[in-house]
Amino acid sequence: MQAKPRRLATRTTAIIVIVIVALVVASSGGVYYYVNYVARPPCASATSGNMKVGFTISLTGTYNVEGGKSLAGIQAAASWINDNGGVTVNGKARNITLDYYDDQSSSTLVPQLYTKIITQDCAQFLLAPYSSALTGAAAPLAEQYNRVMLSHGGSSDTIWTHGYQNVFGVLSPASSYFKNAIDWLVANNHSGDKLAILHADDTFSTAASAAAANYAAGLHLDVVYNDKYSATTQDLSTQLLAAKAAGAEDLLGGGHFDDGLKIVHQLSSVGWTPKFISLLVAVTEPEFQQQLGGAANLVTGPSQWETIVTYSPATAQAANIPWYGPNETQFVNYYSKQSNAGSPTYHSGEAGAAVVVLADAIQTANSTDTTNVRQAISNMHIMTFFGQFKVDATGKQSGHSMVLVQWQSGGLVVVAPDAVASGTVKYPYTGS
Amino acid sequence: MIGKPGLTLYGLFIVMALLAAAALLLGVAVSSILVLLLVYAALAYSINFITGMIGYVDFGHVLFMAIGSYVLATLVSYYGANPLLGVGLGALLGLVFALGIGLVILRFRGVYFAITTVVLVLAAYNIVLQFPQLGAGGEIIVNLKFQPLATYFTIWTIVLIEIVLTYYVNRSRIGFGIRAIKNNEDAASSIGVSPRTLKLTGYMLGGLFGGAGGAVYAWSISGVTAGPAFDFTFSLLMLAMIIIGGVGTSIGPLLGAVVVYIPSYFLLTTVAQAQPLIIGLLVIIMALFLPDGIVGLLRRSNEHLRLVLE
Amino acid sequence: MVAAELIVTDLAFGLMLGCVFSVVAHGLNIIWGVVKVVNIAHGEFIMLGAYGAYFLNLFAGLTPLETAPVDAAIGLLVGYAFYYAFLHRELRNTETITLQSEMVTLAATFGLSLFISNLAIILFTGNPVGVNYSPGTLQFGYLHVPIAALYVAILSVLIITGTWLFLERTLIGSTIRAYAQDVTATELVGANPAKVASLATALGFAVTMAGGALLTVWIPVGINPLMGALYAPISFVIVVLGGPGKMWGSLVGGLTLGVVIDVVQAFTTVEIAYAAAFLILIPVLVFRPEGLLKR
Secondary structure, X not given: XXXXXXXXXXXXXXXXXXXXXXXXXXXXXXXXXXXXXXXXXXXXXXXXXXEEEEEEXXXXXXXXXXXXHHHHHHHHHHHHHHHOXXXXXXXXXXXXXXXXXXXXXXXXXXXXXXXXXXXXXXXOEEEOOEOXXXXXXXXXXXXXXXXXXXXXXOOOHHHHHOOOOOEEEOOOOHHHOOHHHHHHHHHOOOOOOEEEEEEEOOHHHHHHHHHHHHHHHHOOOEEEEEEEEOOOOOOOHHHHHHHHHOOOOEEEEEOOHHHHHHHHHHHHHHOOOOOEEEEOOHHHOHHHHHHHHHHHOOOEEEEOOOOOOOOOHHHHHHHOOOEOOOOHHHHHHHHHOOOOOOOOOHHHHHHXXXXXXXXXXXXXXXXXXXXXXXXXXXXXXXXEOOEEEOEOOOOOEOOOXXXXXXXXXXXXXXXXXXXXXXXXXXXXXXXX | OOOOOXXXXXXXXHHHHHHHHHHHHOHHHHHHHHHHHHXXXXXXXXXXXXXXXXXXXXXXXXXXXXXXXXXXXXXXXHHOOOHHHHHHHHHHHHHHHHHHHHHHHOOOOHHHHHHHHHHHHHHHHHHHOOOHHHOOOOEEEOOXXXXXXXXXXXXXXXXXXXXXXXXXXXXOHHHHHHHHHHHOHHHHHHOOOOHHHHXXXXXXXXXXXXHHHHHHHHHHHOEEEHHHHOOHHHXXXXXXXXXXXXXXXXXXXXXXXXXXXXXXXXXXXXXXXXXXXXXXHHHHHHHHHOOOHHHHHHHHHOHHHHHHOO | OOOHHHHHHHHHHHHHHHHHHHHHHHHHHHHHHHHOOOOOOHHXXXXXXXXXXXXXXXXXXXXXXXXXXXXXXXXXXXXXXXXHHHHHHHHOOOOOOOHHHHHXXXXXXXXXXXXXXXXXXXXXXXXXXXXXXXXXXXXXXXXXXXXXXXXXXXXXXHHHHHHHHHHHHOHHHHHHHHHHHOHHHHHHOOOOHHHXXXXXXXXXXXXXXXXXXXXXXXXXXXXXXXXXXXXXXXXXXXXXXXXXXXXXXHHHHHHHHHHHHHHHHHHOOHHHHHHHHHHOHHHHHHHOOOOOOOO
């Protein structure tokens, strides 16, 4: 084959291409150099002015729903703190500034972005991204660069098995998610129900579901089906059919927001109506009910927090635990001032709580030094609007309790545990 | 070797020396950016062996990267091995897999080869998901002390070796045979070139250095997760780098890595999607109008450059 | 012990899924068979078809079945544009695709795939969406068949049959088939190769985008800009299984894949089922590279 005649003269094209490439590379390099070495000397704000808290959050991609709620929660908490005296260290009150980027729900981008946040933006403290998978990708950087990192959206127990010293969780670990649902079944004469567990294969869903299977088996419940599916699997019909064929009556599992939608959608198309459904993450989002309509009714789900729980300075005093931060009403109020926030869900609460706990730890330590602050966090036992905060030796949360919620007549009701419930579980699920 | 080493090789050595100096003198912030550049360059050189030189488009090259990443992660995380051992074994396993796979699939021509490489990645991903020892859907964390310079100079050495190897292959009789295959495989065998051996060698070199690059990548991000490890985006970026730089050349992969990576780093926090978009556009333009990339364009535009750039 | 009912149900689902896979791959088959070009960006056009179904559902309340013809019309236009942008130069004076042009189109369509998927992320955001279309299920004994999946499967087979009829029974269709066999000869009998090739390409894209619309029934929350990364390899495997250029090959390949994926799941895990489905490609290429169909 002979060569095709070129449209432009080769030399001209060459010059044009070289110029463009050189411009792009040079301008990127130039701007980078200017921004980092001329306009602002590296990390000069470390000892003055504001307290910079850096993080990535999923504003686009698979976790965009949960990520958006988390970001609004963080912003709400930070605003409240800044309006109420800021963070006081050595007698000087400082405001919290937030330095964040969209990680697009991609764990590949997380290390690059956190490196930038730490080495160039000079963040002094870190929050983890949303989801255990992304938190897992971010945590090593907290260790490498020695910054305290609070996990608000990563609950998988495995995060705390690597010996990290700087990573602490505010939310209850994944292994506790299904406990309330299983306890309810046992306590209400349904321990004869056969259980099916179908979950996404990411680290969080696997941890939560594996713990559920163990816990159920320990209470002598019959788990007749236990399987996982990968993120790319869109069609769960065959697995749901297999669960049904195994005789399952109840269904636990799911993953993140999309997984909940997937499962409920396909339950109706394969013609299976379990008597009891409990799904991770998705159920607590208003969009779950909006998109599924009647099929969402009577679906239950574990929640880290709802706006109607009763943590307050009074409860803290009664339990002899120090209180810090906004109360429910104040948090919800500040939350509503954030743009595009919708109504707060537990993702908002846990993320806001992370900021609150961090601020309190810094004040308690009266220092911005990583070692002092992490020492303070390890020893803290306080109560916030989100619940109790106390970590174990590995940094995993041990003081916080979860609740079980259920959609009833278009509204979300807290149905367990009895101490905080505002309603009771309606059984069985009818699919409408 | 045909002739004495030319300006290209010395020029590349100078660039590598500058990169080394940058890491040593400009601090962690700079070296953390450049280490990823070197990883991309290493991967670009590795795909250059099979796709750039021999002309077999390997869309599934990320497979070798994943192999390297998993080897390093399991060795360090379960056996506490030295990461350098992980890199070495990752490279070795990449080579071995390339040999095994290549023996079967290199007989497929053109498009069929390309599709098969894609299928292999998807199959491998699904198989890895079966094994909890490989993290199943979760991640294997590599918990090491932070050693930015060790990581940096490991990948730096790998890229240096690749540059020298690429340069010598291009200049030697092997290179002659490879170019013959790329031009017309059947004619090549009739003049005494052995396509089977050369193709397999190229693919194995791709597997070797792909594995090494993948291992260092896992080291630098402290872990490996199934989904991202088998993500086609890496393969596509590697291809884009050599298409833009100049397929088969010695400068091409490094140049392509710079053009692809440096602006992307800057765009990462503004409009993150603009970077792959621009790359896609560049690849289309290059493929249609400039199939030999920037290096090829420069060579065709000026007699002196043609003699100097390789 | 795996219940017989489970296997039968999985088989039924696998066949219906397979029909949709077939139509999704069919466009690729047409283009590959006639113009001998493999469009790496195939997955992105499926994605665009799926988004078409989503938006038409969102703004005009159309079901995926009604969207398919609209997407097909758009696909025709897109196909013509694609031909003149990418293929015209390479094909104008040649008899067949050479290795060099093959690499060029592979590389160019790969660039296009990067471009379109990232443009989609910018325009539509990366958030997965879905189309809500559930007209209920039919019950045959223990078998619950979702009506949506049934409709879509039937429509898929109709589309494939329709293209077959077009190619076999019309004059234009015969010209296209002639072009696929021998370009120069076609020119000698008076046909304009550019017109034939562009029509075939347009037809291929029309079918692809219609397929994308029909696919949404199986992916209630899975429409996202990167979905092409899954459906393109599936399409490639299907076309190779059936044999590029053989119209019924799409159906053979698609049904095989759908059944393997769904039935193997009854015995092992989902991941093994997918891995097996993909790996079928290799023995086929080694032992029967022209595809499973006889002619």
